[in-house]
Amino acid sequence: MLRGSKIDKVDFAGRQVYVKRDDLLVFKQADIGDGVESTSTSTIVGFNGNKARKFYYLLSQDLSTKTKLVSYGSAQSNSLPVLAALAKHKGLLFDFYVDHIAKFLKHNPAGNYASALALGANIIELKLKSNLHAKGGAESTSSEVSLEQYVTALVSTGQDVELVPEGGRIVMAQQGIEQLAIELIDWYQQHSFKALNLMLPAGTGTTAVLLQQSFVRLNCPIKVYTCACVGDEQYLKAQFKQLVEDEHLHPVILSTAKKYHFGQLYQELYQLWQQLERQTGITFELLYDPQAWQIILAGAFDVNIPLIYIHQGGLPGNETMQARYRRKLGH
Secondary structure (H helix, E strand, O other), X not given: OOOOOOEEEEEEOOEEEEEEEHHHOEEEHHHOOOOOOOOOOOEEEEEEXXXXXXXXXXXXXXXXXXXXXXXXXXXXXXXXXXXXXXXXXXXXXXXXXXXXXXXXXXXXXXXXXXXXXXOOOEEEEOOHHHHHHHHOOHHHHHOOOOHHHHHHHHHOOOOOEEEOOHHHXXXXXXXXXHHHHHHHHHHHHHOOOOOOEEEEEEOOOHHHHHHHHHHHHOOOOOEEEEEEOOOOHHHHHHHHHHHOOOHHHOOXXXXXXXXXXXXXXXXXXXXXXXXXXXXXXXXXOOOOXXXXXXXXXXXXXXXXXXXXXXXXXXXXXXXXHHHHHHHHHOO
């Protein structure tokens, strides 16, 4: 059984919110349920936060027949350093495929990219889109191969390779997410709440949909709300259905008043992020969290029902995001 993360009560802009501190979640040798007894309290360096919950099923698996862990995504993915830490702990090579690495980042490694390199990750730039555009013509666009398709085809015949989908979007993530659900249910019951709303931002939406499914399965009335930070609402619904077909088990998707494009910089979100840290004393993740908190501040939730926010970690990525904001805002 994993050790849970604590829950803090904060007041922000007149609203009381409970924060589940998965940003502080760490895994120790003794946490590994692989059938091997361990009393070691040493931390598995870099294996932490929400991504570690998703990949806990791999941590607890016997991967002795594997020689390599393979995944894909962006060069600043929150999954990248966590998977690098997992591979190092398991004694595996780790290949992580990306379409593009910014020239500045290559020469000035920072954030998740730098953390993963320090843990021994082999980050492979494919340049699929640029190679396609170099060929020119609308005809070539129709035959574009996605990063997912390319990597899946590349490793499909490798029996000694463990392939992890982008962002941990896999049903086996249920093992770690259900433990999160159990922690939340225990806390909910201890406080004798009649109802509880839960909010977290979504990339692939894996945590949100598997949490809601767990609450229903465990007969707990906690209601999960989320917002689409990577694509639009339809994209997020499609991600949900890949994992949980029954739409009655899906979280409620809320929207910000303004459409935000993933990875772009918005001064109001940066200012909200700064305000959150000043008022709560908690550093939140800069890419996803401000959108979710903007929805909370817009009055989307009944103030008479307690609200819990899942802080999913991902703080190493703040380094590069802050640098980008400072360059844009002239700070």
